[in-house]
Amino acid sequence: MLQVIANRLLVAVPTLILVSMLIFGLQKLLPGDPVLAMAGEDQDAQVIATLRAKYHLDEPVPVQYALWVRDVAHGDLGTSLRTDVPVTTLIAQKLPVTLQLAVMAMLFALGIGIPAGIVSAAYRGTALDYGANVFALSGMSIPNFWLGIMLIFLVSVRWHLLPSSGYVSPIDDFWLSIKTMLMPAFVLGAALGAQLMRHTRSAMLSVLSADYIRTARAKGLLRGRVIVRHAFRNALIPIVTVLALLFGELLAGAVLTEQVFTIPGFGKLVVDAVFNRDYAVVQGVVLVTALSFIVVNLAADVLYILLNPRLRRS
Amino acid sequence: MRTLMIAAALMTGVLATTGAMAQTPAQTLRIGLQEDVGSLDPARSAQVVDRIVFASLCNALVDIGPDLKFVPMLATSWTTSADGKTLTFKLRQGVKFQDGEPFNAAAVKANLDRYRTLPASNRKSELASVDHVDVVDPYTVAIVLKAPDAALLATLSDRAGMMLAPNTLADPAGVATHPVCSGPYKFVQRVQNDRIVLEKFDGYWDAAHYPIQRVIFQPIPDSTVRLANLRSGSLDMLERLAPSDVNTVKQDPNLRFVSVSGLGFYDVTFNVGNGPRGNTPLKDKRVREAFELAIDRDAINHVIGAGIFTPANQALPRSSPYYDAALPFTHRDVAKAKALLKAAGHEHLDIELTFGNSTVSSQVAQMLQAMLAEAGINLKLRPTDYAAALNAAHNGDFEALFTGWSGRVDPDGNLHQFNTCAGNLNYGHYCNAKVDRLLNDARTKPDVAARKPLYDAAVKLLADEDPIVYLYAQPWPFALSKKVQGFTPYPDGLIRLRGVSVKG
Numbered sequence: 001m002l003q004v005i006a007n008r009l010l011v012a013v014p015t016l017i018l019v020s021m022l023i024f025g026l027q028k029l030l031p032g033d034p035v036l037a038m039a040g041e042d043q044d045a046q047v048i049a050t051l052r053a054k055y056h057l058d059e060p061v062p063v064q065y066a067l068w069v070r071d072v073a074h075g076d077l078g079t080s081l082r083t084d085v086p087v088t089t090l091i092a093q094k095l096p097v098t099l100q101l102a103v104m105a106m107l108f109a110l111g112i113g114i115p116a117g118i119v120s121a122a123y124r125g126t127a128l129d130y131g132a133n134v135f136a137l138s139g140m141s142i143p144n145f146w147l148g149i150m151l152i153f154l155v156s157v158r159w160h161l162l163p164s165s166g167y168v169s170p171i172d173d174f175w176l177s178i179k180t181m182l183m184p185a186f187v188l189g190a191a192l193g194a195q196l197m198r199h200t201r202s203a204m205l206s207v208l209s210a211d212y213i214r215t216a217r218a219k220g221l222l223r224g225r226v227i228v229r230h231a232f233r234n235a236l237i238p239i240v241t242v243l244a245l246l247f248g249e250l251l252a253g254a255v256l257t258e259q260v261f262t263i264p265g266f267g268k269l270v271v272d273a274v275f276n277r278d279y280a281v282v283q284g285v286v287l288v289t290a291l292s293f294i295v296v297n298l299a300a301d302v303l304y305i306l307l308n309p310r311l312r313r314s
Numbered sequence: 315m316r317t318l319m320i321a322a323a324l325m326t327g328v329l330a331t332t333g334a335m336a337q338t339p340a341q342t343l344r345i346g347l348q349e350d351v352g353s354l355d356p357a358r359s360a361q362v363v364d365r366i367v368f369a370s371l372c373n374a375l376v377d378i379g380p381d382l383k384f385v386p387m388l389a390t391s392w393t394t395s396a397d398g399k400t401l402t403f404k405l406r407q408g409v410k411f412q413d414g415e416p417f418n419a420a421a422v423k424a425n426l427d428r429y430r431t432l433p434a435s436n437r438k439s440e441l442a443s444v445d446h447v448d449v450v451d452p453y454t455v456a457i458v459l460k461a462p463d464a465a466l467l468a469t470l471s472d473r474a475g476m477m478l479a480p481n482t483l484a485d486p487a488g489v490a491t492h493p494v495c496s497g498p499y500k501f502v503q504r505v506q507n508d509r510i511v512l513e514k515f516d517g518y519w520d521a522a523h524y525p526i527q528r529v530i531f532q533p534i535p536d537s538t539v540r541l542a543n544l545r546s547g548s549l550d551m552l553e554r555l556a557p558s559d560v561n562t563v564k565q566d567p568n569l570r571f572v573s574v575s576g577l578g579f580y581d582v583t584f585n586v587g588n589g590p591r592g593n594t595p596l597k598d599k600r601v602r603e604a605f606e607l608a609i610d611r612d613a614i615n616h617v618i619g620a621g622i623f624t625p626a627n628q629a630l631p632r633s634s635p636y637y638d639a640a641l642p643f644t645h646r647d648v649a650k651a652k653a654l655l656k657a658a659g660h661e662h663l664d665i666e667l668t669f670g671n672s673t674v675s676s677q678v679a680q681m682l683q684a685m686l687a688e689a690g691i692n693l694k695l696r697p698t699d700y701a702a703a704l705n706a707a708h709n710g711d712f713e714a715l716f717t718g719w720s721g722r723v724d725p726d727g728n729l730h731q732f733n734t735c736a737g738n739l740n741y742g743h744y745c746n747a748k749v750d751r752l753l754n755d756a757r758t759k760p761d762v763a764a765r766k767p768l769y770d771a772a773v774k775l776l777a778d779e780d781p782i783v784y785l786y787a788q789p790w791p792f793a794l795s796k797k798v799q800g801f802t803p804y805p806d807g808l809i810r811l812r813g814v815s816v817k818g
Contacts, residue, residue: 030701030702031698036704038352038360039360039436040361041361041739042436042439042731042739043738044436044438045738046439047434047438054433054434083352084355084358085490085506090506093505149539149542152542153542157545163546163548164539164543164548165539166508166532260536260539262536262539262543264508268507272507275700276701277701
């Protein structure tokens with residue numbers, strides 16, 4: 001297993017370099033100049049020149065990239081062009097927020113998707129199955145932002161049940177923090193849960209039709225036990241794969257969800273940064289995101305091995 | 315469906331265990347802002363929204379009243395020398411900064427010198443006319459100018475006149491992350507994109523008039539979500555209500571709608587000489603006039619603006635003493651527009667309109683497109699994001715540009731940099747020696763009586779030449795919970811909390 005982890009980590013380095021180069025290049029292709037955005041309404045020529053020199057924006061792009069890499073190697077992700085705050089500080093501020101959202105959304109997704117998938121596979125062709133499928137289809141087709149705004153109107157404006165937006169740290173007020181995050185996590189988790197349900201259902205169906213399941217049933221094992229112990233465990237491998245891939249979608253979905261619920265997380269940070277051409281922030285956020293994606297996929301690989309003893313030998 | 319019910323049960327479960335939503339203590343005012351604040355250092359600040367926070371955090375030397383007249387703030391009185399080159403301020407005594415430092419003439423000098431010399435100061439050009447600052451006595455300061463500058467007092471009522479505690483000036487990063495001023499509220503905390511928290515400064519010289527103890531500014535860019543927060547009680551007031559929501563707020567028994575016509579404007583700027591794209595039929599004055607004749611400003615106001623987009627025919631706001639009330643409005647006249655186009659040698663014309671995309675700007679652009687089509691002008695719309703539009707404006711990569719300006723108290727701020735040949739914001743590169751002369755002269759004259767004729771002449775000339783077609787004055791629509799009392803909107807859009815309280 002260590003071999004697998006070591007190999008994966010080795011591959012991660014060129015991946016990160018490639019991602020950072022790609023983002024650096026793509027950002028420069030965007031029309032718009034961060035310095036003009038920073039110079040504000042007055043657009044003082046002198047200020048513009050000073051800022052350009054200060055942030056090396058007057059250098060050729062490869063030089064700018066090299067300077068950035070040099071700083072990153074020293075643990076310095078640069079400072080936000082717009083607010084003069086170090087990017088590492090921003091990331092440290094925002095990462096826990098998005099992590100909380102992601103974890104809670106994942107819990108919703110797992111809590112909804114997996115039981116629903118198992119139930120609909122086990123009761124294939126019944127009302128339960130159709131019901132779960134309708135849910136899955138609506139979960140996937142209802143846009144995140146729309147569901148978010150509708151929930152705000154119902155739950156917060158009409159019923160005054162939950163805070164409509166914002167963020168409270170769990171350290172300051174644990175329950176209020178959970179409550180504030182409940183709606184956004186549900187919105188984000190519902191779409192993922194729907195996808196997860198579909199994948200769980202199809203994985204379960206293919207396992208349930210396998211010979212050993214019939215044998216297990218023929219031996220007189222209880223149906224529930226067969227489904228959970230025998231079928232589900234084998235269906236888990238494709239589900240873990242999907243989960244790791246869904247993590248990417250989770251991060252992308254967080255961008256929209258954070259906008260709608262004004263959650264000061266990674267998504268909001270990166271959107272604001274892109275609009276302001278705050279290169280250093282975009283670059284830093286993308287780097288950390290890519291890194292976490294790699295880590296999650298590595299975790300999935302490790303999970304395969306734990307779940308499937310056959311892989312341990314190869 | 316069953317899963318949905320499980321989710322619902324989960325939600326209600328959490329609610330039941332935690333009880334009712336936590337209430338914020340009384341006399342906390344939560345204000346929803348349209349965008350996140352940029353730098354909290356007045357020297358570096360570059361956005362209108364920053365000034366809304368500064369209005370509670372910092373004091374400037376002077377302030378403006380709702381009628382745009384200057385009123386004492388940190389300076390109690392001021393005089394201009396006969397040659398117009400020295401501006402002397404008498405300072406308020408007994409004022410303290412939020413860290414306990416005393417406010418005096420030395421502090422004023424330290425601040426003004428910093429604004430004038432800090433390398434990336436956005437205040438440098440505003441204070442360009444200042445030669446040096448003299449401390450006359452502990453409570454008298456004289457600003458000596460290179461040449462008379464009529465706009466300086468207005469400049470000092472804004473960020474360039476805001477005083478920071480002198481001990482904090484040495485560290486520019488410190489100013490941006492923890493500004494220490496002399497205003498009624500002191501800085502507590504900022505979480506970027508989330509909130510800025512201020513708390514009442516008990517040592518404030520006018521503290522008795524500020525009943526609110528805590529102010530929380532929350533940037534919520536989506537106007538629908540911002541309003542939902544107000545309606546759900548998570549906010550007490552918000553700025554820049556979307557025009558499409560004006561009626562919703564008016565009909566809500568718990569809310570109050572307050573609006574004021576601002577100092578700024580929205581306009582269409584024509585590229586008449588900035589780079590190769592400046593070489594279009596728009597160089598011909600008749601074509602620009604035809605463009606204006608095809609526009610119905612009242613329709614824009616009613617259809618998109620819900621009645622708050624006060625039609626504008628000049629750069630100056632109606633609240634300004636310099637507003638030229640005699641200047642006639644160009645009303646929609648399609649036949650005349652067609653005739654002018656024909657005289658200029660065009661039956662049909664393609665013009666590209668560039669604009670920073672937002673709900674309102676794209677509505678305005680589409681309406682312009684429809685109106686101009688009737689006059690034979692085919693408007694091609696080119697929406698971009700704000701930063702790209704700004705870039706296009708600078709580089710002359712546009713034919714017509716729908717843009718706006720937040721406005722300044724002094725008429726110079728709304729006219730000079732847009733219309734003089736070398737102006738920073740003269741995106742279309744319109745250049746007219748007469749306009750330059752009038753606007754430069756008006757800068758040096760001492761008072762309204764002497765300056766108004768010059769601005770009248772310039773405004774007339776510009777209205778005739780049409781390098782910029784003004785559409786409507788920037789509105790400042792606020793929505794407030796009925797619990798908020800004593801709020802008066804100012805044309806500069808700032809939220810001044812003197813006398814404002816939250817009941818119940």
